[in-house]
Amino acid sequence: MVDNIPNQENQDILKDFFENNLSNYDHDFENNSTVVFNNLDDFKPVMSYLQDNDKIKFEILIDLIGVDYSDYGLSEWNAKNANNKGYSRGITKDSSGRYTYETTKTHHNQPKKRFAVIYNLLSVSSNTRVNIKFYCDNDNNPSLPSITSVWSSANWYEREAYDLFGIVFIDHPDLRRILTDYGFIGHPLRKDFPLIGNVEVNYDLNKERVVYQPVTIKPRVLIPKVIRGEINKEVKDA
Amino acid sequence: MPDIKSFTMNFGPQHPSAHGVLRLILELEGEVIVRADPHIGLLHRGTEKLAESKPYNQSIGYMDRLDYVSMMSNEHAYVLSIEKLLDIDVPERAQYIRVMFDEITRVLNHLLWLGAHALDIGAMSVFLYAFREREDLMDCYEAVSGTRMHATYYRPGGVSKDLPLTMPKYEETKWKSKKEVDKLNEAREGSLLDFIEDFTNRFPKCVDEYETLLTDNRIWKQRTVDIGIVSKERALQLGFTGPMLRGSGVAWDLRKKQPYETYEHLNFDIPVGTNGDCYDRYLVRIEEMRQSNKIIKQCVDWLKNNSGPFISDNNKITPPSRDEVKEDMESLIYHFKLFTEGYCIPEGEVYAAVEHPKGEFGVTLISDGSNKPYRLKMRAPGFPHLAALNEMVNGHMISDVVAVIGTQDIVFGEIDR
Numbered sequence: 205m206v207d208n209i210p211n212q213e214n215q216d217i218l219k220d221f222f223e224n225n226l227s228n229y230d231h232d233f234e235n236n237s238t239v240v241f242n243n244l245d246d247f248k249p250v251m252s253y254l255q256d257n258d259k260i261k262f263e264i265l266i267d268l269i270g271v272d273y274s275d276y277g278l279s280e281w282n283a284k285n286a287n288n289k290g291y292s293r294g295i296t297k298d299s300s301g302r303y304t305y306e307t308t309k310t311h312h313n314q315p316k317k318r319f320a321v322i323y324n325l326l327s328v329s330s331n332t333r334v335n336i337k338f339y340c341d342n343d344n345n346p347s348l349p350s351i352t353s354v355w356s357s358a359n360w361y362e363r364e365a366y367d368l369f370g371i372v373f374i375d376h377p378d379l380r381r382i383l384t385d386y387g388f389i390g391h392p393l394r395k396d397f398p399l400i401g402n403v404e405v406n407y408d409l410n411k412e413r414v415v416y417q418p419v420t421i422k423p424r425v426l427i428p429k430v431i432r433g434e435i436n437k438e439v440k441d442a
Numbered sequence: 443m444p445d446i447k448s449f450t451m452n453f454g455p456q457h458p459s460a461h462g463v464l465r466l467i468l469e470l471e472g473e474v475i476v477r478a479d480p481h482i483g484l485l486h487r488g489t490e491k492l493a494e495s496k497p498y499n500q501s502i503g504y505m506d507r508l509d510y511v512s513m514m515s516n517e518h519a520y521v522l523s524i525e526k527l528l529d530i531d532v533p534e535r536a537q538y539i540r541v542m543f544d545e546i547t548r549v550l551n552h553l554l555w556l557g558a559h560a561l562d563i564g565a566m567s568v569f570l571y572a573f574r575e576r577e578d579l580m581d582c583y584e585a586v587s588g589t590r591m592h593a594t595y596y597r598p599g600g601v602s603k604d605l606p607l608t609m610p611k612y613e614e615t616k617w618k619s620k621k622e623v624d625k626l627n628e629a630r631e632g633s634l635l636d637f638i639e640d641f642t643n644r645f646p647k648c649v650d651e652y653e654t655l656l657t658d659n660r661i662w663k664q665r666t667v668d669i670g671i672v673s674k675e676r677a678l679q680l681g682f683t684g685p686m687l688r689g690s691g692v693a694w695d696l697r698k699k700q701p702y703e704t705y706e707h708l709n710f711d712i713p714v715g716t717n718g719d720c721y722d723r724y725l726v727r728i729e730e731m732r733q734s735n736k737i738i739k740q741c742v743d744w745l746k747n748n749s750g751p752f753i754s755d756n757n758k759i760t761p762p763s764r765d766e767v768k769e770d771m772e773s774l775i776y777h778f779k780l781f782t783e784g785y786c787i788p789e790g791e792v793y794a795a796v797e798h799p800k801g802e803f804g805v806t807l808i809s810d811g812s813n814k815p816y817r818l819k820m821r822a823p824g825f826p827h828l829a830a831l832n833e834m835v836n837g838h839m840i841s842d843v844v845a846v847i848g849t850q851d852i853v854f855g856e857i858d859r
Contacts, residue, residue, distance in 0.1 A: 238791055263678040266795075267821040269806050277789075277810045324793060324806065324821070328678065328694050335793065357681025360829035368490075383483040383858060392491055399495050427497055431812045432786045 214332045217259045238335040255354045262325035268361035269322040270369035273315045275395040280428040319346040350376040368393035459562040459844045462854035478832045485858040493818045497784025506592035509856035512551040514543045515798045517596040523794035523805040524598040535750040536600035537703040542741035545734040551799035559848035563665045599760045600753030607633045642739045666720035670834040670846040681826035684801025685726045690718035696797040720849040784813040822856035
């Protein structure tokens with residue numbers, strides 16, 4: 205199994221740097237290699253330190269992951285409580301892609317901010333990985349500084365996160381859409397973007413060209429999303 | 443005539459050497475490339491979005507369709523990430539089967555790469571040679587999963603079926619005489635493992651054949667040596683992994699550095715290039731095929747001598763056997779729940795990666811405790827490679843673009859996702 209967690213020595217180096225230079229961060233090195241930063245002022249110092257220092261150098265930006273937390277921990281099917289008619293059928297509630305962000309309820313573990321970006325870094329020289337996670341300040345207009353000047357590979361990753369989540373990377377040299385169609389509207393991996401999309405294409409016989417029109421199919425869910433906390437424990441014990 | 447200095451050319455998306463649906467906007471100064479701007483996304487299917495709407499096991503099939511020339515390796519990373527969050531154990535036999543098929547997949551991928559790369563540069567016959575061996579490996583896929591490409595063979599907790607004891611055989615037709623069929627079936631008389639063993643004995647000679655055609659070929663060298671040079675530092679900066687990184691002289695391989703499954707018990711070497719040009723990457727991949735062959739051989743030996751379960755017996759995750767479902771109430775319930783609802787995964791965030799034939803294929807999985815992934819991000823190795831295309835072709839001739847696209851081993855299934 206790929207070992208993500210930095211070893212004790214590397215942990216100490218990282219912790220030492222974080223504690224002396226930064227204001228607000230959380231980590232859980234016991235269980236995973238993610239370090240969460242709560243203050244955007246730390247962004248530039250952290251990134252440039254990790255890319256270039258003499259103790260532990262993260263040469264490769266392996267991946268950059270945008271996340272939309274607006275649907276976090278919300279299930280479509282209440283499997284915990286039943287009334288005298290039995291359990292709910294799991295088809296009534298609005299869920300991912302079928303509601304607007306304002307109507308969502310919060311889950312106990314749901315982050316307060318909607319968007320986050322995870323930077324997955326790999327150190328080839330010391331064989332270590334670390335995930336750096338930053339939350340975007342403004343839910344309606346999420347943005348983060350660009351790190352293309354630190355790791356060149358961030359260029360396309362940031363374009364991808366912009367395309368799919370609408371996260372704007374400030375000072376990016378060429379922030380265009382990358383995966384979606386020319387002239388696409390919306391950010392498809394946001395949780396309030398429907399799975400079936402908003403438009404479909406059709407060949408119009410009269411106009412003799414392909415035209416866009418609103419989708420004519422209805423969203424449907426074959427298997428509702430359900431959260432069963434107690435089963436999680438049983439799986440581990442089994 | 444007006445004095446035109448530079449002009450723009452559209453390369454693809456229907457160009458045969460654009461490897462699928464790459465659209466390149468090339469800015470040219472005569473025949474020299476000033477800027478290359480790849481437009482991708484023409485094969486975007488929204489796999490990540492689709493996976494969010496399905497229980498975990500139903501997305502395994504989508505993984506095959508990411509990098510559609512190394513199917514099982516993609517599944518492997520996905521399945522590993524689920525296993526990691528669930529914290530379940532995989533039986534040793536399943537681990538060896540997975541390693542064996544990962545390496546078969548690597549050979550499959552490199553054979554297609556070699557054939558296509560050579561074809562792009564102008565060597566027709568390598569393609570025919572490479573596809574001859576690919577056919578045998580496709581038969582292994584078919585024997586074990588029923589499909590020749592999109593296997594959906596790996597499962598969280600193991601693999602879906604044990605290795606079959608017979609190989610499917612060719613039948614006599616109007617076009618194939620009995621003599622021909624008998625020759626083809628010669629290696630197929632025994633089990634799948636016998637067939638693979640026979641293949642591993644044959645294969646090194648086949649690699650020699652490819653090398654005879656290319657390695658010292660004058661034209662091949664003219665087209666690849668000193669083309670698309672990437673230095674060590676730039677390769678790291680640009681996020682290269684796999685043969686692209688090793689070709690530039692960085693000895694980095696997850697199978698050695700962060701071993702998963704049973705790689706730590708297996709004996710193999712990691713080839714490394716020196717110049718970081720197309721020719722070095724070619725040599726690295728050729729040697730990787732030989733090393734993979736070695737690993738497959740070791741796995742076959744182990745699998746022949748050891749038996750055991752091929753999938754975890756934790757029925758919360760894996761389906762119970764048909765017999766059990768018919769006799770045991772509890773198994774029936776497990777079976778029903780598993781196929782109607784799937785299983786829930788504890789809350790958490792995990793990254794699992796494998797050494798995919800093209801580089802590091804990673805899966806970041808964020809679970810909110812439900813039966814569907816909250817966020818699934820695939821790290822396709824080809825994505826940063828293609829992003830570096832501009833830098834690699836800058837200053838080269840237009841015909842070298844084809845060589846560089848070939849050496850990057852680009853497949854759009856994984857880049858566009």
